[in-house]
Amino acid sequence: MTPTAWISLTTDYGLGDGFVAACHGVIARLAPAVRVIDVTHLVAPADVRRGAAVLAQTVPFLPYGVHVGVVDPGVGTARRGVALVTPGGLLVGPDNGLLLPAAAALGGVTEAVELANPDWLAPQVSPTFHGRDVFAPVAARLALGATAVEAGPAVDPTTLVRLPEPVLRREADGFAAEVLTVDHFGNVQLAAGAGLLDALPGEPRVAGRPAVRGRTFGDAPHGALVLYVDSAGLVAVAVNRGRAVDLLGVTPGDLVRVTGTGG
Amino acid sequence: MTPTAWISLTTDYGLGDGFVAACHGVIARLAPAVRVIDVTHLVAPADVRRGAAVLAQTVPFLPYGVHVGVVDPGVGTARRGVALVTPGGLLVGPDNGLLLPAAAALGGVTEAVELANPDWLAPQVSPTFHGRDVFAPVAARLALGATAVEAGPAVDPTTLVRLPEPVLRREADGFAAEVLTVDHFGNVQLAAGAGLLDALPGEPRVAGRPAVRGRTFGDAPHGALVLYVDSAGLVAVAVNRGRAVDLLGVTPGDLVRVTGTGG
């Protein structure tokens, strides 16, 4: 085992049941020295896109380790459970698109396996709780230093299920980008890299509303829209001391037009 | 001290105040090497039955250790604080029924004591915060290897306060069972063991509505009721990609009839 081994957990289990603790418990029993970081358990139920975005934007800041993602409406069906190896860490979860953006953030998939070795799973696998009975014990064994190939047969990475790419469309006076996430503060993150903001001519507008180009929230007057590069390196919209999501009335997946005026 | 000692916490303290952290802090000061697993702190205030169910269904998956439960509307009154010894671990909390289902899941109470040794408690015990001043320091000392008998005088286990057994009634064409819990996904867990589902003749109905007998959610069409054995081994009702609790309009304590038709 490495001196300090880490596992992270990202799920839609919520915090009101014992589901998260059962996963912690399974890890603690198999690998008591491993430390666990909870990324979030408040992904909306079955919202694979949201889980994928949060996981991908968080793993670059986590220690090297095994990152478990469980947003898994197909639990217990024919969908595969997989472990992905990347230069920056391992990922474990369902093969439904949840893990691939994080894998890309960690350097790309170099090896993938299907979780099929029964010795690595709970003696009885509940068809509705693979977090506890499949993904947690697999993660514990990987954190202890076992190799992915022991977990099951190799999977061709090109066969892994992928989420559709978020929409980003360059336009004459700016761009239209899909809302990728909305955070706790109501800040609206767009599927658009920082360069697009730099390239925007003149005074910006967001969905037709005037906005301030800023580095941080306080660069705009109270209540005004600010367009900035967020902490994940993406273009985002905030309202200083307010909630951009409420002002814009958008939801993840919606398209937002960002334009320059009079540039 | 054991090489790795564990404490778990299950409370109705919520996550918005510093109450949970104060318990963590007391444990960390007394027993810094002990690791803590939070089961949940979102039991509805004073809902002893809910806390008991979550704790009992989670402890089998936690490492051997001291499990603290605090759902304690009678805090500071004459109700006793107790520590229970079982083959599978120790339990600490109020004597109000909260701990006994978990004790049963861990093999049954072999010894019980009342928490009366003032040397084990905070120097000044707040009458409204026994989690911090009584249960956390007691758990820390037990996790460090002290024996329960040092915590206070023996209690006859038959005098421990018990919650009423949930209702389960076999009927000619099936059974009626109390709703034990509703989870984050809206799945409705009944106080009925898996065998009752196996014994059900023909096509099942739940509260008069047709349901699919399945192993997991995806065995039913989207929006349809599925009757399955959940990850705690109990009969449960889900809606594939939906919320059974909303469809059925039930709440814990309600009776749900499950019947076979044309069997």
Added chain:
Amino acid sequence: MTPTAWISLTTDYGLGDGFVAACHGVIARLAPAVRVIDVTHLVAPADVRRGAAVLAQTVPFLPYGVHVGVVDPGVGTARRGVALVTPGGLLVGPDNGLLLPAAAALGGVTEAVELANPDWLAPQVSPTFHGRDVFAPVAARLALGATAVEAGPAVDPTTLVRLPEPVLRREADGFAAEVLTVDHFGNVQLAAGAGLLDALPGEPRVAGRPAVRGRTFGDAPHGALVLYVDSAGLVAVAVNRGRAVDLLGVTPGDLVRVTGTGG
């Protein structure tokens, strides 16, 4: 490094994004042996007073360590980031009043520095996420044993931003005190020390309503107001098996009159 070093985190980041985990991750990468206690991440966005109260009331029960507070609507603006040294531990966060009540609870500020050493921060500091890029790495270094003076230039403690003192007014028949916090149970904590309750003549009234003077909730009949000294040593108002905040219709900052009658 001390044998066990501790960091606590108190923020308004919420639990639904990866923000808290990113802070944990930064700490884990720099100081893997350090243990982290989450105080709360559910301070209402930008509610510095609430964050200050929760932090100050919790730190006395945490182990010696570095306490990070991030409720920081001015993130990325000219407001300073600071580290404060006290006899009971260190505090790290924005200079906006958040940390000073906790510093007082830990014995008072003996040294203060501005976080200006770029070697201590993330290579690229996001102007909107100082928790991850400034405060977490500084806390990790302090927990590893570095001295505050290495973090940046000394700050005159008298120049630190202070929140206004909460209102407390003695009156002929009692006192009027600001609501300091409302907890998860709806208990209303007043900015008034225990002595004021002892000095109250006769039967008490809270906002004109009759109340029972008690040690704990169960000292009042179900549904009745109870006036007690809470676990932080302050006068508080509860409703046995109910929510005082709903009965009184108050919010933090409101004044509540507590009077004795016929004393």
